[in-house]
Amino acid sequence: MQNNKDFCLNIPIFALTKNKYAIMKIKKSRLDAIRLILSTQEIGSQEELLSELAKEGFKLTQATLSRDLHQLRVVKTIGVQGRYRYVLTRPHQYRHEGEHGDVRPAITPQEANGYLSIKFSHNIAVIHTKPSYASTLAYHIDNYDFPEIIGTLAGDDTVMLIIAEDATHTAVLRALRTIIPNI
Numbered sequence: 001m002q003n004n005k006d007f008c009l010n011i012p013i014f015a016l017t018k019n020k021y022a023i024m025k026i027k028k029s030r031l032d033a034i035r036l037i038l039s040t041q042e043i044g045s046q047e048e049l050l051s052e053l054a055k056e057g058f059k060l061t062q063a064t065l066s067r068d069l070h071q072l073r074v075v076k077t078i079g080v081q082g083r084y085r086y087v088l089t090r091p092h093q094y095r096h097e098g099e100h101g102d103v104r105p106a107i108t109p110q111e112a113n114g115y116l117s118i119k120f121s122h123n124i125a126v127i128h129t130k131p132s133y134a135s136t137l138a139y140h141i142d143n144y145d146f147p148e149i150i151g152t153l154a155g156d157d158t159v160m161l162i163i164a165e166d167a168t169h170t171a172v173l174r175a176l177r178t179i180i181p182n183i
Contacts, residue, residue, distance in 0.1 A: 030053070030058050030060065031068060033056050033058060034053070034072060037053070037056075038087065043086050044084045046069075047062075069086070072088065074089065075136060089136055114130035114136075115127065115182055116130065120163075124160060126160055130157065134156055135154045135156075137154070137180070138153070141159070141161070141176070146175040149163060149164065149167075
């Protein structure tokens with residue numbers, strides 16, 4: 001009788017282990033869906049995002065969505081018309097499979113960082129971006145803590161860089177290429 005009891009106890013444990021992997025796959029699919037939605041639509045609230053996820057077949061609570069957004073390092077920024085929207089801070093890392101199983105970027109680096117142009121004037125540089133990309137780009141520049149750049153100031157589509165006095169424009173461009181490959 002002891003052996004039968006042990007055997008019965010092992011079955012639910014195996015089932016739980018199997019479900020753990022299924023749950024991990026569901027979470028990965030859900031995170032991929034969030035990335036795709038945020039990279040293709042302007043989503044301004046968690047309720048909107050929950051609605052879009054429901055259309056894709058994902059049912060989750062606001063608390064779970066909040067944890068997912070934190071894990072993906074999603075930030076809220078002001079869009080073109082003054083409306084808040086969620087933005088991926090690392091959109092260039094989102095990749096998906098193509099038709100033949102090849103992995104490719106979901107969006108190009110130019111689309112990912114929103115960079116349009118840069119101009120210098122002595123120890124100031126001005127970067128123009130697509131609308132709503134400037135604050136995310138400034139955030140990344142500040143987090144890299146480049147010795148050539150003292151700080152940033154961002155608007156909706158413009159980032160102003162204060163350049164260290166001993167830094168050359170070429171050195172600034174070289175540093176920025178780590179974040180903006182298409183600069």
